[in-house]
Amino acid sequence: MSEAREESRWDDAMERAFAGRRAPVDDSVLGRLKLKSGPPHPVLLRQISVREELPLVRTGGSEEVPAGKHGRYQVLGEIARGGLGIVLQARDSDLGRDVAMKVLPERDDRREADISRFIEEAQIGGQLQHPGIVPVYELGLLGNDRPYFTMKLIQGRTLSALLSDRADLAEDRRRYLRIFEQVCQTMAYAHSRGVVHRDLKPANVMVGTFGEVQVIDWGCAKVLLHGGVADEQRARRENDVLTVRSGPGGTETMAGSAIGTPAYMAPEQILGDTEAIDERTDVFCLGGILAEILTGQPTYVGDLSGGLAQAITRGDLGETWRRVEESSADDDLKEIAADCLRASRLERPRDAGEVAKRISTYLSSLETRAREAELKAAEEKARAQSERRAKRLAIGLGISVVLAVILGGGSYFHLRAKRQAALTATSREVTSILLMAKNFAESGNWNHAVDTVRRAETRLHTRAVEPGTRQLVDTRLREYQTRAKEEDLLRGIEAVRFREDVDLRRAEESYTEGFQAIGIDFQSASVDEIAAGLRAFSPETVERLVRAIDDWASRHRVEPEVARKLIESANEVDPDPWRQKLRLAMLNHDRDLLTSLAASLTRTPRPPESILLLAHALTGPPEQDDGTAALEVLKRGARMHPGDFWLHFRTAMTGLRHPVGNAELSLLHARIAQALRPDNPQVRAVLGLTILARPESWEGGAEAIEAIAEARSQFEWTLERSPGDPMARIGLAGCLAREGRSREAFEAVAELLKENKAPPHAREFIHRFLRR
Amino acid sequence: MSKPEETCWTLIRDAAVGDARARTDFAGTYLPVVRAYLGARWASGRHREQIDDAVQDVFLECLRGDGALSRLDPSHQGRFRTFLFAVVRNVALRYEERQARERVKRAPPHAAEPEALPARDARLSRIFDRAWVDTLLRRAVARQEAAAADRGEAALRRVELLRLRFAEGLTIREIARRWEEEASVTHHQYARAREEFKDALREEVAFQHPGLPGEIERECQALLDLIE
Structure with a gap:
């Protein structure tokens, strides 16, 4: 090949390589001004030497934003990178200052929802004008139409870094409380403009080199509606802060998606209770920051895969309060932290302004106390002097x-x-x-x-x-x-x-024994006696007992007479009208009422136990019912209560009983149930069966081989820990049948049938496997 | 940009064992290729809305412990392009087969649509190759820039020179005038910049296709062939 031809090929390559790197039109003021005397000489002020340099994680450009000039900005390096944006350090050539430039990462820029959230962050920052909030300078587009916004570049350290550097928790406490006071005041302003931050934590508080305190990262912020969350109509007309989401293209679900940092999240955030998120959600996080100042640890400590997730979802703050209580702080401070960290948001201070006021009062009282102590010391001195003088005079x-x-x-x-x-x-x-x-x-x-x-x-x-x-x-x-x-x-x-280790098959017996232990025997007592026994407890305990009774009644193996007593006695003591209707519909076999209660689930969330009971009520005999109604209710329930093991487990089981068209659904929920109780042998067996129930597992090919292997490993795991488990034995027989070892498969299930250990629905599986 | 001793195989293995940086790099590098292929394959039709899920599946298939990588011969250091193409094609076929089966279940046999299994693989593999080339070329520019950042202002200026030449379409003379320097000086810098770009592309090819210098040069030529 000739050299010219070769170079021409390289020309083509370079053309493709640099395609899309066309610089945007230089719309900087200096670039467009054509002064005869040449461009104006830039004024550059003296650089302040700061102790902490900006932590640039890399210099130059990135794949998303190449180095070089973008309009008036010269990209100098990357400061940080997160899911919702990359923060770069850039130099504004017009004004001769360094700024922070935030751009969307490559993977997000095609999704409108992310772009809207990104622009909203810029708009919130642009409209909130307060010394405690990083000012947004400009929102613009890069050459490749990627949106960016520029902000003040803060030089300093995060509160998180400062707190973790303390040798002693009491060290500089008053300084940190002053910082906290400024954070509260900043948030009080944001709340007054109808904005909640939703991700307040020490890492999102920057303390500048000159002591300035700024709340950063408003990427999770939510614009509240006027007059509280219920007043949506008015809010759409009159939001204080106007953003793309508050405009006609906005979506309510996005505004309420569960975001934040688990270690600091309020219970309503982690539960995804979007309706409940308001200023008090930030107040909870402020409590977390205060707790960290006092104790050195965040609200929740631990690993999400461990008990942390459960602690958060249950709003279990006992450990946090214990730490606060044991700290060496004044009682007034502990009280403020405890008030902010209430699990029930209605009991927290109304907004950050209220917290700011209490902290300011506390800090003033510290000063007053200090002044009083000085005064007292002076008085003591004066008194001692006068006494000495009196002695000397002795008149x-x-x-x-x-x-x-x-x-x-x-x-x-x-x-x-x-x-x-x-x-x-x-x-x-x-x-x-x-x-x-x-x-x-x-x-x-x-x-x-x-x-x-x-x-x-x-x-x-x-x-x-x-x-x-x-x-x-x-x-x-x-x-x-x-x-x-x-x-x-x-x-x-x-x-x-x-309890995670509970034997799932023994649930009914466990309930019988549990209620007998509190003096209530559903086998022998009458409904009136049971109701009287329940009423002996406090109303809160009765509510929990009623939920347990509903859960018990929703189980398939409960004897009809016991089931009737459960339903009737719960109705005697439960004041909730919706649940009363449900139980009456069950007693009267009123299918229409059950269907209408199922439809009402979309409007008002109900406790998991009630949903399980409704699904149970909607389940008819296998020959007459295809499971659709119950599955629909269970699916809704699992969406409402994503952390509830039983809703997922029951959805998986119901899907297994009615596998036509439900195999994927059943598998999905079995996987979630298994993730929620990873060490439970019975859940593993059910997961294995849901894998086998998929048509793909039987239709040949590599996918089927993989599926059978995965199912088999689940059954073997179960049988290692629970050797007689009938589900796992059936499943393993299914795998044998699939591998062509029909005789062994047949013998395994025949033995099970002979032992009469297979529950009725398991027999169905056996027949299905044998048919195959 | 990757570490000097890294190849695409070490990157994918690091990503597979959970190295967060490797995962980000891996996804950032190959996502455009996978998306371009699936986008073209499902340009119209019912699969289009599944592109995001399928992209996820491709990465999952590449990274999970018992995925495609584990079935690869450990001594195999062949073309990563071929490996990725096989994975993405398999994932696409799986989606299409699953949907076809669903349709067959719901509809009478004559309703099964033959378009479910597209017979246009040749054109699609070409699209994949093009996206692959674009990715490598973009990464080569990034490599050149990273190296220039280390070398200093003059090297960065040479990258800018290539950009002005190929992205803005300016002639060398025009660039020289803009930079207020002799055209011969600019020409000299331009020649150097081209060599630096070629080196960067060779490095990138070596990253994607580890081998001896001769093999890398051949792979480079193959890449240029794909552009034509």
């Missing part, structure tokens, strides 16, 4: 006597005031401890609540308190002790739903 006994009388009277009043102050201080201390106990109680940690009240009680043994405090302590102690006892009793019953 006579008579005068001394008069002086003694005066001093005696003064001492009496002084002692009285001191006693009153001690009384008030003890009462305040006791009240603060009781508040902490209340927090434990609200998160269901009754034993901890009892222990905490006992701590308050010990104060009463040694110190005097204001009237009423003692009675309050006694009342709380009795109440929490009762609940703690009830909690112990409930534990056995609720284990069926929540």
Whole structure:
């Protein structure tokens, strides 16, 4: 090949390589100004030498934004990269300053939803004008139509880095509280403009080299609606901050998607309760920041794959409060943190403004106390001097006597005031401890609540308190002790739903035993006796018992007489009208009412137990029912309560019973159930069966071989831990049949049938396998 | 950009064992190729909305412990392009077969549509190859830029020179005038810039197709052939 031809081929290659790298028109002011004297000489101020350099993770451009000039900006390097954007350092050539430039990463730029969220972040930053919020300078498009926005470049460190560098938690506490106060004030402004941040955490607070405090990363922010979340119509007309999502193209689901950082998330965030997200969601996160300042640890500590996810979803804050309580901080501060970190958002301070006010008051009181201490020291000094002077003067006994009388009277009043102050201080201390106990109680940690009240009680043994405090302590102690006892009793019953190691086949027996342990026998007692037994408990416990009864009644193997008692007795004590209708529909076999209750699920979420009961009620005999109605209800339920094991497990099982057209659905939910209870042998067996139930597993080819191998490994895993498990034995027989070992398969299931160990639905599987 | 001792095979193996950077690099590099192929294959029709899912499946298939990579002979250091093409094609076929089966189940036999299994593989493999070439060329530019950033201002200026020449379509004379320098100086820089680009492309090809220099040169030529 000639050299010219070869170079021409390289020309083509380079043309393709540099295609799309066409620089945008230089629309910088300096680029467009054609002054006769040439471009104006740039003014560049002296650079400030800062202790912390910007942490550029790499210099030059990236694949998304090549180095070089983009309009007026010269890209210098990458600062950070996240799911929603890449932050670059760029130089604004017109104004001669460095800025932070945020662009969408390559994988996101085709999705309109991400572009909308990105632009919304810029719009929120652009409209929120406060010293605590990083100002957005400009929103624009790069040469390849990729949106970007530029912001002030902050030089400093995150609060997270500063906090983790402390040698001692009490070190510089007042400084961090001042920073926290500024964060609260910034958020108070944002809340007043109808914006919630949704991802407040120390890593999103920048403390500048000159002490400026700024809340960053508004990528998760949500624009609230006027007058609260319910007032949507008005909000669409009058949002304070206008963004692309609040415009006609916006989608409500996107505005409410579950985002944030798990270790700091409010319970309503992690549960995806989008309707509930408002200013108090940020208040919870502020509580988390304060807790970290006081204790050195975030709201939740741990690994998401461990118990952390469950702690968050259950709003279990006992551990957090314990850490706060044990910190060396003042009670006032602990109280602010505890109030912000309430699981129930309605009990948190209304917005950041309220938190800011309380923190400011606390900090002022610190200053007042410091001033008072100085004053007292000065007074002491003056008094000592005057006493010395008095001694020296010693002007006579008579005068001394008069002086003694005066001093005696003064001492009496002084002692009285001191006693009153001690009384008030003890009462305040006791009240603060009781508040902490209340927090434990609200998160269901009754034993901890009892222990905490006992701590308050010990104060009463040694110190005097204001009237009423003692009675309050006694009342709380009795109440929490009762609940703690009830909690112990409930534990056995609720284990069926929540304990991971529970034998799934023994659920019915476990419920029988659990209720017998609290003195209620569904086998022998009448409905009236059962209802009376239930009413003996506190209303909160009754609610939980009713949910357990519904769960029990939703199980297939419950005897009809027991099922009737369960439904009737629950209806005697349960005031909830929807659930009452459901149970009446079950008793009257009112299919129309059941169908209408199922339709109403889309409007109002119901507890998982009620959904399981409804699905059970909609399940007819196998020969008359294709499972569609029950599956629809279960699917909705699983969407409503994505962390509920039983909803997924039951969906998988129902899909297995009605495999035509439901095999994929069944497999999906079996996989989720297995992820929720990874070590449960029975779930593994069901997962194996759902794999086998897919037509792909039987239709030949590599996919079928892989599927059979995966199913087989699930059955073997189960049989290793639970050797007699009938489901796993059936499944393994299915695998043998699939491998052409029909005789062995037949013998395995025949043995099972002979032992009469296969439940009725399992027999169906056996017949299906044998037919194949 | 990848580390100097890295090849696409070390990258994919690091990605498969969960190295976050390797995963990001892997997805960032090959996503356009996979998407281009699937986009062309399913340009119209019912699969179009499944492109995102299928792209995910391709990466999953490449990265999961028991996926396509595990079935590859460990000593095999062949063309990654072929490997990726096989994976993406298999995933596409799986989607199409699954949908075809669903349709057959729902409809009488005569309703089965023959278009479900497209007989246009040759054209599609060409599209895949083109996307592959574009990816490698873009990565070569990025390589050249990274190297230039280390070498200094003059090297960065040479990358800009190529950009002005090929992206903006300016002649060398025009560039020289813009830069207020002698055309001969610009010509000299241009020749150097071209060589630097060629080196960067060879490095990229070596990354994708580890082998001896002769093999890399042949692969480079094959790449240029694909452009024509």
